[in-house]
Amino acid sequence: MKVKVILPITSTIFNEEVVQEFEFYASPDTEIGMTNLSVGPESIESEYDEALCLPDFLAKAIAAEEEGYDAVISDCFADPGVKAAREVLSIPVIGPGEASMLYASSLASSFSVVTVLPNVISMIKNVSKLAGLDCKLASVRYVSIPVLEVQDKERLVHALYAEMVRAIEEDHAHALVLGCTGFLGVASELQERLKDAGYEVPVIDPAFASLQLAESLVTMKVKQSRLTYMTPPSKKRTM
Structure with a gap:
C-alpha cells in the first residue's frame, strides 16, 4: 500500500526525520x-495557523489520491484539514x-496530552471532543517549547518527563x-523512564499511531462513512 504523509507546514526542518520515522514504523x-x-x-501553533494551512493541504491531499495513494495522514496533532x-x-x-487518543483510550480509563505551548490547548481539547473522547481526557499539559525548537531532544525529553x-500524580492520567x-x-x-520511576503506563507517539491506523483501515478495505462525511454539493468555489 501507499501512504502519503502531508506536513501541513512550510518548514522543512522535520522532513528527514519524519521520513525516517515513518519508514521505520511502516510494514514491509x-x-x-x-x-x-x-x-x-511555518508551523501550527494556533487556530489562525491552522486556517492558513487548509487550502494547500486539501489540494495536496486530493493530488495524493489522484497519484494512487491508499491513505493520507495530516501530520499535525491538531488534525488540520482531516474532516474536510x-x-x-x-x-x-x-x-x-x-x-493517538483512540489508542490511549483503549489502553486506559484516562489519558493526558503533553504538548508544546498553551496556545494549542483548546485545539487539542476540540480534537478530543470531536472524537468523543473528552470524557477520558484528564488534562492537556505543555512544555513551553515552540514547535520549531523541539529538535533539542535533551531539553525536550526533560520537559516532557x-x-x-x-x-x-496530579491529574490522575x-x-x-x-x-x-x-x-x-x-x-x-x-515510557521506560516512567516505568523505572514506578509508573507503568503507555506513552503514545501520534505519528506511529496515525500510520498504524492508516495501514489497518487500508488492509480492512474501509474508509470514512459517506453518511458522516458527505460529498460537498457541486458549486463554483474560488480559491
Missing part, C-alpha cells in the same frame, strides 16, 4: 510518500491527534499522549 509492503505545503504557516478532506477523498484520511509525572508530531523518537525513552 507499505510505501511512504511525504510532502510539505507550498504556501501556509474526508468529504472529498475516497481513501482514508487520518489525523494523528484523533488516532516532568509534565508527564505531574499528569499522572493512566496513559500519556505526545501532543505534537514533532516529538519524534522520544516515546519509548519516556
Whole structure:
C-alpha cells in the first residue's frame, strides 16, 4: 500500500526525520510518500495557523489520491484539514491527534496530552471532543517549547518527563499522549523512564499511531462513512 504523509507546514526542518520515522514504523509492503505545503504557516501553533494551512493541504491531499495513494495522514496533532478532506477523498484520511487518543483510550480509563505551548490547548481539547473522547481526557499539559525548537531532544525529553509525572500524580492520567508530531523518537525513552520511576503506563507517539491506523483501515478495505462525511454539493468555489 501507499501512504502519503502531508506536513501541513512550510518548514522543512522535520522532513528527514519524519521520513525516517515513518519508514521505520511502516510494514514491509507499505510505501511512504511525504510532502510539505507550498504556501501556509511555518508551523501550527494556533487556530489562525491552522486556517492558513487548509487550502494547500486539501489540494495536496486530493493530488495524493489522484497519484494512487491508499491513505493520507495530516501530520499535525491538531488534525488540520482531516474532516474536510474526508468529504472529498475516497481513501482514508487520518489525523494523528484523533488516532493517538483512540489508542490511549483503549489502553486506559484516562489519558493526558503533553504538548508544546498553551496556545494549542483548546485545539487539542476540540480534537478530543470531536472524537468523543473528552470524557477520558484528564488534562492537556505543555512544555513551553515552540514547535520549531523541539529538535533539542535533551531539553525536550526533560520537559516532557516532568509534565508527564505531574499528569499522572496530579491529574490522575493512566496513559500519556505526545501532543505534537514533532516529538519524534522520544516515546519509548519516556515510557521506560516512567516505568523505572514506578509508573507503568503507555506513552503514545501520534505519528506511529496515525500510520498504524492508516495501514489497518487500508488492509480492512474501509474508509470514512459517506453518511458522516458527505460529498460537498457541486458549486463554483474560488480559491
